Amino acid sequence: MRVTSVESIPFRIPLTEKKIWARGALDAAEHVLVRIRTDEGLTGIAEAPPRPTIYGESLRSIVAAVEDWFGPAVMGLDPYETEKMLDRFERWIGNPTARSAVDMALTDIKAQAAGVPVYKLLGGWTEQVPVCVRVPTGNADAVVRSCASFRDRYGIVTFKIKVGMEPREDVATLRAVREALGPSVRLCPDANQGYNPATAVRVLKAIEDLDVTLLEEPCPIDNDRGRRKVAESTTIPLMGDESCTNLAEVRRQLDMGVVSVISIKVARTGFAVSERIAHLCEAASVVNLCGTQADSSIGVICGAHFAASCRNVKMASELTGFMDMVDDLLAETPKIENGMITLSDKPGLGIVIDEAKLRKYRI
Template sequence: MQIIDVTTTQVQIPFRKPAKWSGGTRRSAPAIVVKIITDEGIVGLGECVGPTIPTIQTIVEKEFKPFLIGCDPMRTEWILHRLEEYVLNWKQLGLYALAGIDIALLDLKAKALNTPLYNLLGGMYRSHVDFAGYLFIDEPLANAKDAEEIVKQGYKEIKIKVGRDIEFDTARLREIRAAVGPNVKLRIDVNQNWSVSTAIKAINKMEKYDLQLVEQPTPYYDIDGLAQVSKSVSVPITADESCTDFESALRLIDKRAVAAFTVYPSEAGGLLKAKQIVDLANENGIWCVTGTWAETGIATMANVHLIAASRNFPFANDTHYDYYHSDVLTTNLSFANGKIVVPAKPGLGIDISEERLGALSKEEVREMVFFDSQQQDDEFVPRIGNLL
């Protein structure tokens, strides 16, 4: 079997409503759908997400594709290692592109072997995967109303974006907790927006609302500062922007900086690299939860297979899927009581709709993930490590 073609399609899925966070406002889910096509007719599906979709697509099309044509797709480690070495001098953007290739190769390989993808990652550990409801920055009562609806849908954990204003965020948490009661887990995501002293002050102020986790309160580069926050508060801290690959995970472990890792296959370079981080965390007593770049159903299901093959995911995981108007899959993913049943079909266990793919495709997608591009306040400029 040989790879005869690699195709990419930029897609953009509109959100039902704007999603405001500490660094800007999102209005859509941009992604690149990757297909690896073989001479035997087996097609592997993958997906790239990240900060700059046109650049990532160029890497896949212009830099990676020549390496892949003519290769035996079953030689997964060999192919991925060649590409990893190739991107050494521009590693981070390269890993976003590599993730889509990794997923597509594993999907293709599992289809060829007639087995679910999770069997290539260690086998099924759990038959379903839990996801959290998601709240972005909004007025306290609006957040509370949305939280009630999330709980009615069966979600038992809610992730809440915070970071622009401590008093406002505290008021939001107060209303959310009052709305959902004591049994729903709440965690907050700061996206690096606080300084060390601000983080300690803010977390101590908010902990009375029984926070499960605080995600990335301080800038990604300050591992010592992150460790200081962890030692100064009673709420467990999880690293997101500080934990992008295996090397950064090692630094966090060396400093005992956090209790958990927020793992992104999209940033790590794919499922195999993400599994290495998960296994490393497991050996060092650190929990894991997956993050999200607002993936389509393809990469969302790839994350499901990663989680399904590991014991080290005790929390509900991230997704923006409920915010989408549509998807590229033939049937939208179903989150029954906040859970996805792990499919038993070969590969990722999904099918894409060519009609939907065409309807959502764009010649070029430049989603302004950072900045409030359509906001009247031109003074807003995102900045990490704020003293608030």
């Protein structure tokens, strides 16, 4: 089986409301659909979401990278030749979501060819993955209402709450959610490096009694000494995200010993490098979850397959990006019930593009 074509199609779908976090904002999903075809008639699909303030990619840079580099690099390749793909991709630096989308679309094809869902091809750990939802930013009352609504409507009990801007409000919000929703929900605040180390220590002290599941990236990722101090000051697990965007960064963070959870985002490390990251983490007794890159249904499905494949993904994964969009490209979007996504047993990723929607949203 050989790759015969690699397409990159930019599309734009508005968000239901503007997303705000410590370092940026977003009002529409402008992603690139990557579609790969083979001589045996199989089609693999994935998406690349540009995040200029995080990875320096744009819609146009992704299209260019797929058309000029990563696409041609896999033309004629057997989709099973993952190691050759990785080797060829090493020629170019950066462009993480462009290369990852090609990797994931090829894996979609591999699994279809094998007749198994991707999560089985990659390890087959489970069929159901617990979901963590990114709660819209707002004051304490609004956040409590959002959490309650996600819990009541979808059974989601793990909440990613954006903090890192106003320490006092952050603490008040977390306390309000814990008090309103009781001991059974999980609080996963994400500071996106918004505190300085001293503030992070203070905030962590102020929330020590709240049974917080983890705090994500409390302070600037290049302040190694500060991060060590923060980690030593608290019993709350710290999660690495911006500090852990590729294999080399993960290795260094594991060496440094500050993080005890690492967020794997298939949007930036595809399946092949995500597997390597999980293996490094497993060997270091650091656990993973699958983080969100504000993915559409396509990216969420990719993340869900990876989370289901891998036993080191031990915590609820952020698989709700598609819920923030007014529409989607898929004939069928993921269902969240009892706080879980249940994987389809269709071969591959099980993604079917609605061609009418693609015509409507492509740009």
